[in-house]
Amino acid sequence: TDKYAVLGNPIEHSMSPLLHEFFAEKTSQDLTYGRILVETGTFEKTVRDFFKSGGRGCNVTVPCKLDAYKLADSLSDYAKAAGAVNTLKVMEDGSIYGDNTDGRGLVYDLKRLSCPLAGARILIIGAGGAAKGIMLPIINEDPKEIVIANRTVSKAQALASVYPQKVKGCGFDELEGSFDLIINASSSSLSGDVPPVKDEIIAGAKAVYDLMYSKTAKTAFTEKALSLNVQNVNDGFGMLIGQAILSFELWRGVKPDFDTAIKKFRPC
Template structure:
């Protein structure tokens, strides 16, 4: 036991904070990154009670922690807590990665680049494509800037509350052609890439999508993931989407970006995604 304790003391400590967080795959992902790169990283999951986030971050910093991932429901609190932010974190209005420095808390948001990298790793082109993003919450906001940087021909945000979608589109209109609407306004429109950024899949539900939404060769992407296809993925298969993907790759890619921010080393992600797939299947 003492040998294990001495070994742990020689590692740099990182963690994911959230509520709930026991289900998180982040500790497994970062342990695979550490094993692959040889970086001296110890990574754990820390459940934080509502109202206790600033103290939890302060305690982790005081104990010598080097960095944190932040998941629901604390990403907006993390944005307010840090004293330095990346441009993409400023745009997203949320922070999912914190790096501790001398008298600084640096906040970044790697969700959007995680999504884009997973799409590009699957050889999917965004430039010049018609993109539909479902949802206008934090998950959608976090991916908008990186998506628009890829120069789609059009990006439409659809949400049950149309006004919320329009407000979000207005906040990003300087980055490209973007508009917001309700689901009813999607009739007679077609898209090359449809991304589900809603939490509907977690409740086993599907947003109210019209038939004939998918163009020939369309790609459908659910930011959620599980051992079985999500309701949105099943809908996409029924609609004859050419490619249907879940969000496991995005999870690994955003984690790899966090790892790079902390360590200056970029891990290889393909084998980690494959390993997680095998573990989920078993």
């Protein structure tokens, strides 16, 4: 039986074991998937011990994604662009490969939900790790323009400058025009806050997506968008499923079905 796990801190509430055990059952893969708490400063030792004891791969969550990026012997283009790794795999030769499936999981979910991408004008709120992690897969969908708005304007500009043809960075006050899609990649919803985007900007969007998810499918930002009558409003639960499916596929070479998983874990 092959061993997998998710590593992070805190870790007890991670849904990853439930998702991957469900995928394994549905695709007839013989594996176990556990949770490993990583104490501060012990990521490298914890991963190497896990792989020595038969671990074939792992997911990595907050606050260890940068440590995983540094530990990997080789990286996917997505991991390089994100500067972070959420999936490690032990290769045939024993080397460790790092990927980041978060952004592709998001794009899969955006397509499923009929959110505008190709040719769209997209607003990304936030310029931290989460925003950086989704840039390349979104740009690969060929939007018309991406605007990154952030409280700390210099961070929005720095992230935008990596993709100068398509992406602009600014502060919330400078936002103008209408957006087809607004993605909240800030951590505002964690504290129940709504980022200071003008109501008219939110109300003008065809679709709104918050990378955060909750059991009730509501976040401070999705509630705000619904109150402004935006039609296509979603939390990030599908992104969670999407990134997990892509990790599973990288490890096992078989792709679990997205709709079956969504029906099981988000039945409403």
